[in-house]
Amino acid sequence: MKILPELKELHSEMTEWRHRIHKHPETAFEEYETSDFVAEKLESFGIEVHRGLAKTGVVGTLKNGSGNRAIGLRADMDALDLQELNEFEHRSQVDGKMHGCGHDGHTVMLLGAAKHLAETKNFDGTVRFIFQPAEENVAGGRVMISDGLFEKFPVDSVYGMHNMPGHEVGTFAVRKGPIMASADFFEARVIGVGGHGAFPHQTTDPVVISAEIIQAWQNIVSRNVDPLQSAVVTVAQIHGGHTGNVIPEDVVMSGTTRAFDPAVQDMIENRMRQLAVGIAEAHGAKCEFKYDRRYAPTINTADETDLAVAAATELVGDVNVNKDVTPVMGAEDFSWMLRERPGCYIMIANGAGEGSCHIHNPNYDFNDEILPLGANYWVQLTEQILTREAN
Incomplete structure (x- = not known):
């Protein structure tokens, strides 16, 4: 040296x-x-x-x-x-x-x-x-x-x-x-109708809806991103409910996404919002979706x-x-x-x-x-x- x-x-x-x-x-x-x-x-x-x-x-x-x-x-x-x-x-x-x-x-x-x-x-x-x-x-x-x-x-x-x-x-x-990826952070709040766990038909269950949203988000990387590109969608936190026999009123999910290409970054944000809001509405619920572009690629x-x-x-x-x-x-x-x-x-x-x-x-x-x-x-x-x- x-x-x-x-x-x-x-x-x-x-x-x-x-x-x-x-x-x-x-x-x-x-x-x-x-x-x-x-x-x-x-x-x-x-x-x-x-x-x-x-x-x-x-x-x-x-x-x-x-x-x-x-x-x-x-x-x-x-x-x-x-x-x-x-x-x-x-x-x-x-x-x-x-x-x-x-x-x-x-x-x-x-x-x-x-x-x-x-x-x-x-x-x-x-x-x-x-x-x-x-x-x-x-x-x-x-x-x-x-x-x-x-x-x-x-x-x-x-x-x-x-x-x-x-x-x-x-x-x-x-x-x-x-050389390094973007780091965006998201939060989605699924708002349903809570109720007794023994009578789910009287509720709009945000837990089940959230599970469906999470599964749909995973398909963004496998089905919307070019296989020659790279991306990550990670749900790192899920919060909802306080006891085993009550369906909660809402569920909050948060996590991070990563990408090297700003165009992929744009697509991920748009698809996550579309899927979260669309799936929630399809089940008669609402979804508040926040997305923070904290670190660019x-x-x-x-x-x-x-x-x-x-x-x-x-x-x-x-x-x-x-x-x-x-x-x-x-x-x-x-x-x-x-x-x-x-x-x-x-x-x-x-x-x-x-x-x-x-x-x-x-x-x-x-x-x-x-x-x-x-x-x-x-x-x-x-x-x-x-x-x-x-x-």
Whole structure:
């Protein structure tokens, strides 16, 4: 691996930053201490700081030279509602919250890159360091966009990175096109007529109707989605009734859907609503259907993916960059930024073998070994893109 000597020297300090953030995890839109820390560091590097987008978001702006190109580099800052089971010294000090997805590491890698770029200024143009809150569950990226992120801080392209447990340190993975799915969430309330369980003919049973709706929804993937496409419809919760001899007045179902293609996403929502409302009405009941498009599909644009591949290849070699990684049905709210600007979302390996642990696990911890590599990727990408304008 080619890592700049200055970033190697910064490794121990970056590790200290990461452990500090890990000890004090904060969840969606409550990243007050984390955003204070990020803003203080950026200001100490001589970077212009703006705060307040999506409540706790931080944007740093670094300009150099006369180039008029601008790029955005994004890191997420929030933790999970999860009880940490690790016993090391930097474990979470907040009950029921932990950095179980590595956002502490993402934040620190971008801070390390910001420090180096502010010191060396080996680029021509503008870098926006975007520290985003609330990636988990509530799509803080969408809120930053609606708060005017790219109107206030224009960029030509935007880039994101996530750690990838289970893969050897010193490797990257990416692909052109969809790399992660949409994540939409639905709730359907079937309203019937309740009554005694011994006299079902005197009721309009929302339990039976709900069962029929669930079965019909499963046919969307098998009969409405092109077999060469991918989609998921999952009913994760069903609530109705309080005792065994009473048919309830209503039943509430909720869950999630996933797709890589926005057209498939549209079709799923429409078909779910049609089936739920139609089946309920056919049985003399009503259905209230709500659908929340919380995470768009994460779709990498071709030219920007080539730039990301080139940056990663320069650091770890062509053989260590998987350029056609299999997309996953997990979701990422960086997708909302990619809907507004071209860009690329890349995976950096977090380590494999004994001691490695997947994200969203109470035993997970970000691998400090990759902090300089991740920071160097951001530096390489920035200098590579913003040097082109000068040439």
